[in-house]
Amino acid sequence: MVKNLPVVPTAKAGSLVDTPTGITWRIQYPEILENCNMCLDCTLFCPDGAIVQQEGKLVLNLSLCKGCGICANECKENAIQMIPEYSGVQGVFR
Amino acid sequence: MSTTLLTGSEAAAYGAKLARIEVLAYYPITPAFPAMERISKFIDDGDLNTRFVRVESDHSALAAALGASLAGSRTFTVTNSQGLLYMTEVVYHTAGLRQPVVMAVANRALSAPHSRFPEQGDAISQGASGWIHLFCENNQEVLDNMLQAFKIAETVRLPVMVNYEGYIQSHTLEEVEIPNQEKIDQFLPLTRVRTLDVENPQAVNTVASPEFYMDYKFRQNEAMEQALTVIGSVSREYAQEFGRDWSGLIDTYQMEDAEHAFVAMGSMISDARIVVDELRSQGQKVGLVKVRAWRPFPAEALRQALKKVQLITIGDKNIVYGLGGALGTEVRSALYGQDVRINSYILGLGGRDVTTVEIKKVLELSEKTEKQATASEWFGL
Known part of the structure; x- marks a missing residue:
């Protein structure tokens, strides 16, 4: 069934902000562990601004994260772990 | 309506003027x-209200034309090779x-080696590009096809x-009848379809992920089939x-009881009419x-026109290396399974003359030649 698309390939202005593309091809995502000392290095290194500090805590915005793992690589405390998006024999998408 | 002597280039320019083009983007x-x-x-004489965008390259010329068309203007450009x-x-x-830009192409051979002479290889190289291709047999058809081109483009949005071939057509004077502007305005009213609109901002040519790209391409090809x-x-x-009938996708001449058909496009056609006579x-x-229309390829029309002949001879002023002449290959494909002898010849590359003499020789050669397996026979080496 052919989709009903606009004649000229276009999208509503701002649609890329509403639905960032990273989520569709990310293969791993970061998880912050308990030994985090709030040095905030990860927030500086993250190229997508996906980690921010909010009310004294680190908050992940997974709609921006493309899963590059730079945060986990740079973390001196080894307090960030990369978790595969696909897990289990069924390969279930998280 | 008036009749005057025009070159093919001038006929294209008059066509653009009659179409009241709004933007011309061009690089010499x-x-x-x-x-x-x-x-x-x-434009300088005040006879045409057109914005002439002078650019630094052909790539920029079409980019400017594309942008102007997205903004809704009737847009034209000219180039070759x-x-x-x-x-x-x-x-x-x-x-x-899906922008209805019209481009005149004064067909010229492609480098290397460098050549400035006529051939259809430049247009053929764009055969998969999604553009409709019209080939003109004389300067009158150049003018008439320009006007029809805008109408076709704006109808199917392609x-x-x-x-028209460089020099043979672009620089040769012929009698051309210039239609009446008011009648052209009725035939070709200005219909602006804007994509770039400040009131309704849109992101143009956004990334189409695998779940959308193929659907867009299906629609694009569907428009080509509509054409x-x-x-x-x-x-x-x-x-x-306007009283001149260029006969749609293909034109036939003396085909009612023909046993041997010559198939070609562009400037060879006028000479071939004389040879047929x-x-x-x-x-x-x-x-x-x-x-007349090479894209979309008129396979069904050709099957109908060629169903009774015993021998088909095809002239190709182009070469697709390792495959043969484009028209020879495609006509063979269209007639697959039909019991007919098909001989096709690559000829007239890089300005080598194809006059009535050569066309007659090609037809004679074809009559004497058994069915060929490929579309890679050369004539006139």
């Missing part, structure tokens, strides 16, 4: 440039973005190339209004099939 190249010169004269190759990226953009009908109906409408006067049942 030989032999296409006289069309631009004539249009800039129209290396210029067409240089703008190829935007050629595909224009088709994919860009159109109007092809198979639209080219014919626009041609009929033009014939009714001459051979007919000697009692030979020869006919002519002119491919």
Whole structure:
């Protein structure tokens, strides 16, 4: 069934902000562990601004994260772990 | 309506003027440039209200034309050979973005080695680009096809190339009848379809992920298939209004009882008509099939036109290396399974003459030759 698309390939202005593309091809995502000392290095290194500090805590915005793992690589405390998006024999998408 | 002597380039320029083009984006190249010169004269004389965008390359020329078309203006550009190759990226953009840009192409051989002489290889190189290709047999058809091109383009929302050969057509004077502007305005009213709109901002040519890309391409090809009908109906409408019938996708000449058909496109057609007359006067049942629209490829029309002949001879002023002449290959494919001898010849590359003498020789050679397996026979080496 052919989709009903606009004649000229276009999208509503701002649609890329509403639905960032990273989520569709990310293969791993970061998880912050308990030994985090709030040095905030990860927030500086993250190229997508996906980690921010909010009310004294680190908050992940997974709609921006493309899963590059730079945060986990740079973390001196080894307090960030990369978790595969696909897990289990069924390969279930998280 | 008036009749005057015009070159093919001037005929294209008059076509653009009658179509009341709003934007011309152009970068100079030989032999296409006289069309631009004539249009800039129209603008300078105050006869044409057109914004002439001067750019630094052919790539930019079509990019500017594409942008102007997205903003809703009726847009035109002219180029050939290396210029067409240089703008190829935007050629595909224009088709994919479904913009009705019309481009005149004064067909010239491609480098290397460098050549400035006529051939159809430049247009053939864009055969998969999604542009509609019209080939003109004389300067009158150049003018008439320009006007039909805008109508076709704006109906199916695909860009159109109007092809005429460098020098043979672009620089040769012929009698051309210029239609009445008021009648053209009725035939071709200005319909602006804007994509770029400050009131309704849109992101143009956004990334299409695998779940969308194929659907867009299906729609684009569907529009090309729609053009198979639209080219014919626009041609009929033009014939009714202006009295000249260029006969849609293909034209046939003396084909009713023909046993041997010559198939070609572009400037060879006018000469081939003379050859057919001459051979007919000697009692030979020869006919002519002119491919006027090369894209979309008129496979069904060709099957109908060629179903009764015993021998088909095809002339290709182009070479697709390792495959053969484009028209030879495609006509063979269209007639697959039909019991007919097909001989096709690559000829006239890089300005080598193809006159009535050569066409007659090709037809004679073909009569003597058994069925060939490939489309790679060369004539006139």
